[in-house]
Amino acid sequence: MSTKATRSLHLSSSLGGELYFVSSNKHKFEEVQAFLASALPSIRLRFFEAELSEPRARLEEVAKEKAREAFALVKKPLFVEDSGLFIDAYKGFPAQYSSWVYKTLGLDGVLKLMSGFEGEERRAHFKAIIAFTHDGSHVQLFEGIVKGRISDEKRGREGFGYDPIFIPEGYDKTFAEDKHLKRKLSHRYKALNAFKGFLEELTSPSDVETKNER
Ligand code: IMP
Numbered sequence: 001m002s003t004k005a006t007r008s009l010h011l012s013s014s015l016g017g018e019l020y021f022v023s024s025n026k027h028k029f030e031e032v033q034a035f036l037a038s039a040l041p042s043i044r045l046r047f048f049e050a051e052l053s054e055p056r057a058r059l060e061e062v063a064k065e066k067a068r069e070a071f072a073l074v075k076k077p078l079f080v081e082d083s084g085l086f087i088d089a090y091k092g093f094p095a096q097y098s099s100w101v102y103k104t105l106g107l108d109g110v111l112k113l114m115s116g117f118e119g120e121e122r123r124a125h126f127k128a129i130i131a132f133t134h135d136g137s138h139v140q141l142f143e144g145i146v147k148g149r150i151s152d153e154k155r156g157r158e159g160f161g162y163d164p165i166f167i168p169e170g171y172d173k174t175f176a177e178d179k180h181l182k183r184k185l186s187h188r189y190k191a192l193n194a195f196k197g198f199l200e201e202l203t204s205p206s207d208v209e210t211k212n213e214r
Contacts, residue, residue, distance in 0.1 A: 015134065017042060020070075021081075023049070031182075034183060053066075058096060067132065085162050087114075107162065122149040125148065126148075128144045128191040144187040148168040156173070156174045158176045
């Protein structure tokens with residue numbers, strides 16, 4: 001059996017149909033749950049609520065660190081997710097500082113930073129990195145990006161975080177005005193879709209065949 005097949009088999013059996021999502025954010029869990037319930041109903045998703053440390057590093061590094069830290073708590077196959085808002089006019093800021101900016105400046109502060117910027121100058125994107133580990137040492141990353149712009153004012157009551165001031169490309173509503181739009185287009189949805197492909201491969205019939213061939 002190839003190394004890849006052995007690894008895949010090992011991963012798939014360690015998963016055992018159960019997967020933990022570790023986060024302190026219940027809104028994120030709801031979005032993850034809504035996606036996986038319809039995309040991969042065979043997987044039982046569990047929520048483990050924990051505040052994980054957030055080193056001031058690139059999202060990829062933060063997500064990897066979080067996955068390893070989470071594994072030390074849960075000791076089961078799990079994934080975490082780290083997101084950030086990147087504003088073109090500020091060379092991608094706040095990126096890894098998104099949480100800090102949200103808590104200190106808030107949405108009004110960000111809108112103030114954007115005053116004087118118009119049209120294309122208001123371009124921004126969200127990025128989400130999912131980090132999966134089954135053993136606390138190997139970590140796989142999955143990325144999702146949604147492009148859009150910062151609105152002129154806060155609009156909508158759905159979602160969380162920057163949703164009331166983010167309008168996805170090609171639309172006029174903020175994510176907070178239309179949760180279906182968010183579920184269809186968001187950075188989290190795209191990262192989850194990539195992750196889903198990986199999970200499907202782990203549990204695919206060809207994997208079972210490999211198992212039977214042993
Ligand atoms: P973190 O991934 O929890 O570290 O999120 C960083 C910051 O981005 C926090 O202030 C979140 O509220 C915000 N954020 C994360 N995901 C989203 C989202 O889907 N919509 C809007 N804001 C988000």
